[in-house]
Amino acid sequence: MFYRDYARLAGFSLRTARTSKETNHWVCSREGWHEGKRGEEPHKTEKGSKRCGCPAYVKVKHDKKQGLWYFDHVQQAHNHKLEPSHRMTRYMHAHKNMEEGICDIFNIMTRNGVLHQAAFNVMTDLYDGRHMWGFTEKDIKNMKAEKVREERDDDLNKLLQFFRKCKENNEHFYWDVDAEPKTGVVRNIFWSHASQRAEYRDFGDVITFDTTHKTNSRRMPLAMFVGANNNLKNVTFGQALIGDESTGSFRWLFDTFKSCMGGRQPHVILTDEDPAMRQAIKVVFDKTHHRNCRWHILRPWEFELDQLYTQHKDMKLKEKLESLINYPLGPTQLEVEWNRLVDECGIAEHPAIKALWGKKGRGVFQLTSRGCTVAE
Known part of the structure; x- marks a missing residue:
């Protein structure tokens, strides 16, 4: 795009202000002023913002008859210093060049267990120094974080589809999801098979609740409700993936487990010494004796x-x-x-x-x- 190339050579970054089928409006990235969050106290200095009310902008329109775009308004004057050197402009947001091949190399190294700093050093050698890059280390971290989010969402969708199939095949299969009301982001997941619910009816007087299994790739603790049958063999009553180990997450999980088991509380529950867990148990399992595992x-x-x-x-x-x-x-x-x-x-x-x-x-x-x- 002509104006983007012009901005790179002139030494400033730009962003889209408004766009439609017939009009595009681009402004300098330092246009306007920083707007704090609603209800936030105004700060004397905004260290994270470089906006200074720059008036530079262009507005282009589409001529339907000729099928061409033309400049309708142009304001070239800036109220701040420009940085025309390539060393500066290549790190500006509008001019960063994150090649797809670079992303692929980083993702391959990450999947094979290469630590971030080691991967970064490899890329530095491949590109003959960081000064040849059109991106920063933070861009790489953001890219990797976005990749993790995408994979996590994909895995989550597959898991929920699997649960729906299980429910179709057996109406006594139980599962539930705790999601953020505004964003829909899943925080906690619980499920229990029909056989596990039946085991709880027979052997659910004393149970242990454990969240020490934290080795899964999504960094979500696997929580398990476990007991012992009449042969002193371990039996599992239910399991969950929890987003965090907060009192809120534990309360949701214990409430869900109790609902799954028809409202029946165990006589005794054994856990570790987590204070958030203790608070949740007091509220949800109010008729249950809570003890800590000796181990x-x-x-x-x-x-x-x-x-x-x-x-x-x-x-x-x-x-x-x-x-x-x-x-x-x-x-x-x-x-x-x-x-x-x-x-x-x-x-x-x-x-x-x-x-x-x-x-x-x-x-x-x-x-x-x-x-x-x-x-x-």
């Missing part, structure tokens, strides 16, 4: 406990402590035996010991080793 409670103190076990090996601290945890006693007797053990070893004030005793009501001594292991 999640002990895990942060593994190193310290191993040190204590080594230091007090002759007193068999490990065997005695695990016996108290795995085979809990009544509250009074447990306190007596606990105090006796920590006093004998002189570890009553050790941070790990104090932390475990402080969480005695949240799961450490609440379940037998056998039951907790199956749930975990």
Whole structure:
């Protein structure tokens, strides 16, 4: 386009102001002033905006009879300094040249596990330096982010189509989606097969809820509702992909799970120590006893406990402590035996010991080793 080439040579960027079948109106990219978000306090300086009310613009019209476009109005004067050098104009938005081949190379390297900086260095060598590029590193990041969004949307559509087919084949298949009201962006997805719902009716008294499976390529935690059958084999009652681990997401998920299971709440639910999860459980599973999985409670103190076990090996601290945890006693007797053990070893004030005793009501001594292991 002539005017775009002129703008590049003159040293400014441009953008489309208005367009129709018969008229096109282009302005300097620095036309107008920065407009803050509605309700936003005005700032003295807008660091992110270069608009300065530049009056330069052109308006072209279409002559239907001759089939030609002509300049109807032209305002060439700018109120800011122009940058006619190629070193500056090639990075202006209207003049960036992001070749399709470059995008393909970056995407190939990304798919094969090449880190962003390494891929960037490879492209620098291929193009004999970054000064030969018509784009910036930020453009590459934006391009990759857009590619991820496109792939994610495609995968999501395929998943929803699969769920619809499952529902057609079996009316007892259950699925639901939590979407942003304004944008329609999917935040959370839950599904449960007919067989899983049947398993919950038989074995749903004690369940564990786990979000530690975060290795999927979409970086969405896979959440699972799991229990144990009468043979102490794990059974899954439902699963979900959650966009974040916020109280809002957990509340939606727990409400959906409860609806899926006909409103029946479990007697006990085991989870990690996530505070957002705890808040959601209080609201949704108000008749359920919430306990933390022993593994999640002990895990942060593994190193310290191993040190204590080594230091007090002759007193068999490990065997005695695990016996108290795995085979809990009544509250009074447990306190007596606990105090006796920590006093004998002189570890009553050790941070790990104090932390475990402080969480005695949240799961450490609440379940037998056998039951907790199956749930975990």
